[in-house]
Amino acid sequence: MQDSTLPELHEAVAPVPWLRRWWRRQTPGRQDRYAMLAPLAAVLLFLAAIISAFWYLRLEEMDREQEAVRRDVEYAQQRLRLRLLERQEQLMRIARDISNKEIDPEEFVGRAETMVIQYPELQALAWIDDRRRIQAAYAGPSVPAQQQRRAGDVLRPGETETTFSLVRDLQQPVYSQPPLAGENAPLLQLHVPLAEHARFGGVILAEYSVDSLLRYGVPAEVSARYAVSLLDAKGRALAGQVLPGRGTASRLLAWAAPQANEYEVPVSPVGNGLVLKAQAYRTSLGVVGSGLFWLVGTLSAMTAWMLIGNWRHTRRRMQAQQALIAETNFRRAMENSMLTGMRALDMQGRITYVNPAFCQMTGWSEAELVGRTAPFPYWPEADRDQLMARLEDELNGRTTPGGFQVRVKRKDGTLFDARMYVSPLVDPKGHQTGWMTSMTDITEPNRIREQLSASYERFTTVLEALDASVSVAPLGSEELLFANKLYRLWFGLHTGGHLQMVAQAGVPDHPRTDESLDEVDSFVGLPTGQLTTAQSENAEIFVPELGKWLEVRSRYLNWVDGRLAQMVIATDITPRRHAEEQAAAQAERAQAASRLITMGEMASSVAHELNQPLTAINNYCNGLVSRIRSNQINQDDLLVALDKTARQAQRAGQIIQRIRSFVRRSEPNRSLSDVATMVAEAVELAEIELRRRNVRLSHYVAARLPKLMVDPILIEQVLVNLLKNAAESIEHARRPTAHRSVELRAVPRQIEGQHVVEFSVQDSGAGLAPEVMERLYEAFFSTKVEGMGIGLNLCRSIVESHQGRMQAENIYNGSEVAGCRFSFWIPVSGAISSAANKDAGVVA
Known part of the structure; x- marks a missing residue:
């Protein structure tokens, strides 16, 4: 955009000579930017001024609303405190009458009933003596039966105990809030002390309904304009209505959207922690709801959109002008940032180009290398003949596809290992103009490779020296991935021993997909990562071919090539099994010996027990012989005597059989x-x-x-x-x-x-x-x-x-x-x- 295309701007700056001279000194590109930014800045400043005006008006309105809320809440607080103080004065008069013995429990109930009926926020009154026993009580009809106090009851331990003690110490009325229990409505309790001959005589306990206190204590005109609520000391709502808080989006737009003005003031010291809170209902649409705001905002946005469109068109034209410069700088920066050294040779073997990475690796500068011919200064003296032969092969087109490893000498004389790759250098016309060589420093990879080789050798030495068999085989294949010396000694170089141990141990050699629940592997369906972290499975098996008992441990692992494999470790436990069998035999013999010892200790008792049936048998037999010889027994008496003799013999036989079965040595x-x-x-x-x-x-x-x-x-x-x-x-x-x-x-x-x-x-x-x-x-x-x-x-x-x-x-x-x-x-x-x-x- 030239000066002639901006007549309006020229006319604007014409009356100021120095401004016109400054404008003409600017380049066309800068004139275009200024011509674009000046109207855009003016539109943005106008929009900012409008928003500031709306914001100021909104702040003034919010201040007025907040002041009105504060004034009304303080008025409601005074009304609420005055109502509580009036009830307190009435209760203190009743307390004085009780202390002066002017009313009895029956009259107290009558006066309490009158107060509860007259004042709806008062729910219950109770006369409690210094021993926490209720002398008289009255509760309104709205109080549930389980919450009513009755004459003769004693306050439960913990119920108003702290407040009761405080009233006894202060000898002054004290307000308290009992803890909420279940679905009970929140209450406010007033404890008025009683005095008997200058000493503490109990309290009059008055219970206010917090909800009724709010309903009848707050003026109706305040409740109509605000959401009024009573909160406890922890901020929890006890009664009334609490408007929901604003979300994050609403807080971000608080400057534009109307908000619920709120104010809270404590009712204490009368209320003992009660807080009166009021939240104003929204009555205005705020800045965002104003039609003028949207009109000004829309016009400003359209103007800015048109100016931005014109600026983008101009910017695309300038970007096209800088494309070649950016592309050239990018390619050069890419070459300079490469870690791989690049060297270009012409067809005669002369160096025509080296990048900064090549110079950094060798220590020679670009001026020292470009134009040089073989032998090159970075060739070690001991390798010059070999490198010269390789250079001849390169120039004749005999290159190695995978590259070749050489030693390179730095300018300070130190050597490093490098791998070089050679490829033809072809110009845009398709003609070969030379050879491009890339060089990579492989000193560190070579060192790591040597360390890995040494580590593998140490690892193999340890596994070969183990007194346990170690074998690894992939799942679903008979290939043996690894076997240590003891495995080869036992089973050779085949997977038969590995699979035999897996089968005998009952460990699945691969996760099966069979739907039969009896044959499904316990690891089936698990991801590979969970399989390799699962606990190993142990089993003890006997291998007849070896004549050994083996303890087999198996687990899954990821092999070096990514395949899921199973490792089996088998330890010879034959000596341990023999020791366990000998220990079991010794325990069995000890049990049999213990039973023999027990019966030996009980021998005299057993002999005495057997003596009774044997003596009875002897007596029955002698009696039968005597009566048979004298022919003084008939057949019936003979049968009875023989039957008794048989029973005594059977009894003796049972005792002996029981002892024999007890002491007999047998297998468990x-x-x-x-x-x-x-x-x-x-x-x-x-x-x-x-x-x-x-x-x-x-x-x-x-x-x-x-x-x-x-x-x-x-x-x-x-x-x-x-x-x-x-x-x-x-x-x-x-x-x-x-x-x-x-x-x-x-x-x-x-x-x-x-x-x-x-x-x-x-x-x-x-x-x-x-x-x-x-x-x-x-x-x-x-x-x-x-x-x-x-x-x-x-x-x-x-x-x-x-x-x-x-x-x-x-x-x-x-x-x-x-x-x-x-x-x-x-x-x-x-x-x-x-x-x-x-x-x-x-x-x-």
């Missing part, structure tokens, strides 16, 4: 066993010993107890041992006959979140000393002179082998020990699941 045999049967058989064995020691035995088995998956002989062994120990403890304590008792109970319990059956044996002995309690289950520790110290230790081992727990505790009668209680429990869930598995095996 867990089966679903009835609790009542196990208890009955244990009682039958132990009752002999208890009768010999003159100890009374009582037992109780709860009804409908579930069957347990246990070895019944072992559980009976625990019960017999505990009953025998209980009898010995009673005898050692020398209890009188009336207090020589043992109780055996079997009841259901729920312990540690699982259903169990608890067996307990409680005696009336001397209990256990604290030092004995600490070492109770220690092997070879016993409090008996002839004891071996393996009984309780073996009992606990039997219980824990059935996933149970055993414990002992003293029974106290006051501070005196009255006996001891041994108990143990067996889980029911394990029994049920074991039975289910057993049934499933039978079905299979």
Whole structure:
């Protein structure tokens, strides 16, 4: 745009000579910018002036509205406080009459009823003495029955306790707000003290409805213009209407949009934390709602839009003028910022171009390199013959597609490794004018490659020296990705051993897609990232080909090529398994020996028990022989005597059979066993010993107890041992006959979140000393002179082998020990699941 195209602007600046001279000194481009920016600036200044005027008027209006709100709220506060003070004066007169003994509880109720009916904000009145007992009370019909106070009641602990104490200390009326409970309406309480002969005599408790106080205490003209509410000390609305706050967008436009003016003032000290708040309803449209504002804004926007359109057209013309300069500068900047060194040779091998990166890498400047021919100054002396041969190959077109690695000498004499790539240099006409060589410094990659190689060698050495077999195979393939020395020693270089261990351990070798729930991998459907972070699965298997027990651990991992693979680590645990089998055999022998020891200790009792049926049999037989010889017996008497003899023999046989089954050494045999049967058989064995020691035995088995998956002989062994120990403890304590008792109970319990059956044996002995309690289950520790110290230790081992727990505790009668209680429990869930598995095996 030239000066001749702006006649209006020329005429405007013509009267000022210095301004006209300044305008002519400007370039055409700047004249165009000024011609565009001057009208645009004028429009923007005009729009800013209009907005400022509207903003000033709006502020004046907001100030007037805020002043009106403040004046009306303070007026409403005075009315509200005056109403509260009037009620307070009336209650103080009643308090004086009560203190002067001028009214009784019945008259108080009458006067309270009159006040509640006359003043709707007053809900209830109560006369409370200094012991917090209600002497008389009256509540309005709107108060729920559960909230009404009645004469004779005592205030609950915590109810108005703090305010009651404050009134007693100050001897002045005190207002308080009880905490909200459920859906109860908020209240305001007034405590007026009573005085009896110059001492505290109680209070008159008046309860105001906050909602009614607001409704009848605030003038109607104020409620009509504002949303009035009462708030507590924490800002929560107790009564009234609260207008919703503005959102973020509304706050951003607060200068233009009308807002709800609000003002709040505390009702205290009368209200004790009550705050009266009023919010004015919107009555004006504000600046944004003004039609003049929108008219001025629209005209200004249209003017600015036209000026901006003209300016954009001029700017596109100037951009086209600067395109070539920008493109040239960009290409040069790109060449200068490259980290790869660039070198151009002509057809005779002379350097014609080097970029700054090449100069920086070699240390030679562009002036020192351009125009030079071989040998070049950055060639090491030791490699000149080799580099000269390569240069001859390049000039003759024999280039290596993947480039080649060379050593390059810097100007300071140091060497670095570089990789060079050579390509023909072709001009726009398609003719080759030389060769372009790119050079990259690979010293650091070479160093990292050497470190990785050394790290891999160390890693391989560690894995080869492990005493565990390690193998890695991809999922769904028979390729063996890695195998250490021990794996190769066991299975060779094939994946057969890897797959065999996975199959025997029950670990899936790949996530299957079969819809059969019985064959779906537990990891199926999981993303690869979750598979590789999942916990490893362990299993113990026996490999017949090796004759070894192996502990197999398996987990998923991402291989170096991105494939999902499975790693299996197998450890030889054959010695450990042999040790476990020997330990199990030793435990079995210890259990059998313990039963033999128990029966040996009970031998005299068993002999005495057998002596009774054998003596009866002898007597019956001698009597029969005598009567048969004297022909003094008939057939009926003979049959009766023989029947009694047979029963005594059967009894002796049962005792011997029970002892034989108890002491017989057999393999552990867990089966679903009835609790009542196990208890009955244990009682039958132990009752002999208890009768010999003159100890009374009582037992109780709860009804409908579930069957347990246990070895019944072992559980009976625990019960017999505990009953025998209980009898010995009673005898050692020398209890009188009336207090020589043992109780055996079997009841259901729920312990540690699982259903169990608890067996307990409680005696009336001397209990256990604290030092004995600490070492109770220690092997070879016993409090008996002839004891071996393996009984309780073996009992606990039997219980824990059935996933149970055993414990002992003293029974106290006051501070005196009255006996001891041994108990143990067996889980029911394990029994049920074991039975289910057993049934499933039978079905299979």
